[in-house]
Amino acid sequence: MTDIERYTYDVVVIGAGGAGLRAAIESREQGKSTAVISKSLLGKAHTVMAEGGIAASMANVNSKDNWQVHFCDTMRGGKFLNHYRMAELHAKEAPQRVWELESWGALFDRTPEGKISQRNFGGHEYPRLAHVGDRTGLELIRTLQQKIVGLQQEDKKISDDYESRLRVFAECTITDILLAGEGEDRRVAGAFGYWRDTGKFVLFEAPTVIIATGGIGRSFKVSSNSWEYTGDGHALALRSGGSLVNMEFIQFHPTGMVWPPSVKGLLVTESVRGDGGVLTNSEGRRFMFDYIPDVFKEQYAKTEEEADGWYTDPENNKRPPELLPRDEVSRSIMAEVKAGRGSPHGGVFLDVSQRLPAETIKEKLPSMWHQFKELADVDITLESMEVGPTCHYVMGGVEVDPDTAAADGVPGLFCAGEAAGGLHGSNRLGGNSLSDLLVFGRRAGIGAVDYLNELDEAGAIRPSVSEQELDAAVAVALAPFSQTEGENPYTVQQDLQEVMADLVGIIRTGDEMRSALDRLAELRERVANVAVMGGREYNPGWHLALDLHHQMLVSECVAKSALAREESRGGHTRNDFQGMDPNWRKVNLICRLVSDEVDVTKQDLPWMSDELISLFQVSELSKYMTEIELSQLRVPEGAV
């Protein structure tokens, strides 16, 4: 009989990044006992890597900003494939979420009037990103962490126990979400996992689980993501009967470090460009002027003079093309390198040294200065950086209800943050991630609380985990120990990363993706054959062996969706289907698990409300929509 630690909670949150912590704060504040499960120590989540800021239309720097402009920017950035309702809620609620952080102790950089300062960023019409130098993610995670501690201190006063209503289970990994009931009644009953330090198993019995596990970038060779980003939540949701939406859209951040090899992929913040940095090729040309797509021609500068004028006089000048949405900049860099105009180590040049005084660079971009100095021997106040695209973010994710964050098809399951899909459409704007975490983290917390209240009001007995389900979960977790000879998990992971980067990477073709699916099928057999050495105490080989199951499943979803979408849009670029196809704009691709196989189906994108659609000019919509859609627009009299 396997020894299993057991806990009972109202709400179990998987993931302790921005979304998970914000969700946990909400459910605890509403009186529910809450567990936060984190693969790492508290405060180490990938959120700390966010540099530039949190997008929120507080209008502290430009009074013209408001939620409507933020909404429109988000839709444009996502090439109109976003779930409009999520984009609306996000734009409306982001300012409140930022101000709330301040009331919990966050210290953002200030304007001369003492308000929160806001900076420019790609795709945002006005200076919109609340920030702390270039370490905004750290400020966000630390503030939420300290708010959790504050709530625990309140609980201690009442119960003499810090953890009576809110506990963080650090270095604990969830491998299964357990369900109970049959057919229509099948719902969440708990989550199963192991303590990383001891390897002992642990069961959380809870009627609600919130997935806030972040992204999937660890499946790509050049990535800004940490070991944790193995798509756990995506895979857990699929296996529980949930669905994933638009998994083909992967954001390759245009500026990752390219040299030395050990830091390849490490992020260089977009703030470098927001604060004046420019991209040049080996001929010294600011090449981004050559790549402004038609849909953005109206919003971006055509000459260097105009672009440079924008930094000081945005009223009378258009934005520099270095600040186009990330997908555009990444593709342009790839094209320059391919044309033989790249930098010595296969990237392009990003320069801020000739644009800003050294002291300003150190003040505004302290961690970038530090990072290049210490890891690449490059002084960015004197020299250019070499940069190239790096896998950064997945726009696709668990399909959720926009208002409640409830996962489609699985009662009791909720999802927020990068793990959830929809908000960002085909491409996310910088700064919209941190605000996403807070807005939808909170909504997931509320969603779980409301679900619990309904369950309790209906007098329903809370679902309980069956021993059979539990035994099955234990068997899967122990499987890698059952063989002494087998595949090395690290080798399998490296091979997976190569397949995804080479065949389902930034530029895709049908043939390559078909061969990727063949390769993934081979890898799946190898994953089943992985063996681990050593015991269960803090054994990273074993942990990876289990994470690989998630990585495989999610990678297959990415490859199948990418093969199915026959157009190029945002974070999905196909050499064999170039350009956007308005007919595909109306389509969400949905992945489900049917008899253990990934099944991809088409589903209609929800149609925007009249109020929101009227925020756009018809001339702009006509660049994205079909003739039929345009003829159905109910445009108010006199609008163009």
Next chain:
Amino acid sequence: MGLKRNFRVWRGNSEGEGALADYEVDVLEGEVVLDVIFRIQATQATDLAVRWNCKAGKCGSCSVEINGKPTLMCMTRMNTFEENETITVTPLRTFPVTRDLVTDVSFNYAKAREVPAFTPPVGLEPGDYRMSQEDVSRSQEFRKCIECFLCQDTCHVIRDHEENKTNFAGPRVLMRVAELEMHPLDTLDRTRMAQEELGLGYCNITKCCTESCPEHIKITDNALIPLKERVVDVKYDPVKWLGNKIRVRSSKD
């Protein structure tokens, strides 16, 4: 592949048993110690326990001691060593070993929980906060802290004296107190607590913490010394002393 280098890595369990293990391993241009540890893990010891996350000096997870010096593996470049130098990697000495290079750092979280949270003025609504950049800069320096706990590991008050762990919270936690004390809108006074409960008096400003900080925060000069000065103000100002005596009957001094 690159040059072969010799690594000695602590392999041990939570019972305190263990030994240094020798690994001969390839090292490529531009690599940091963490890259080499990954290579050992991937090719020679798949169960080698290592804690890491961002590999970019931003999360503070991969703290160890390299040739006896507390440091982050992800920020220690291989070209800072002599070509024939053997590199010894051991877990943080101040905290109990969980396994191999991973230590149990829960002490730091437990102590942090003793510091009362940020307490804004009653009635100040979110959105109405006004603070000048000059005023927030002081606390912002301390909020750069990535909680790598290298300062906690280095501080001799607890590094060499297990018995002090009960009474001394360490530089990271005391700096958190200083951060809140210098927050323009915080209303709580934690100075007495810093002295009496968190052991500020144990600090004799040897600046080891400052030297170990990968974020180059001036912990001693900007946080601990000003905090000590505030304590002196509260404790030894005759008027305040009398006031405290009258209001608070008990005294631990």
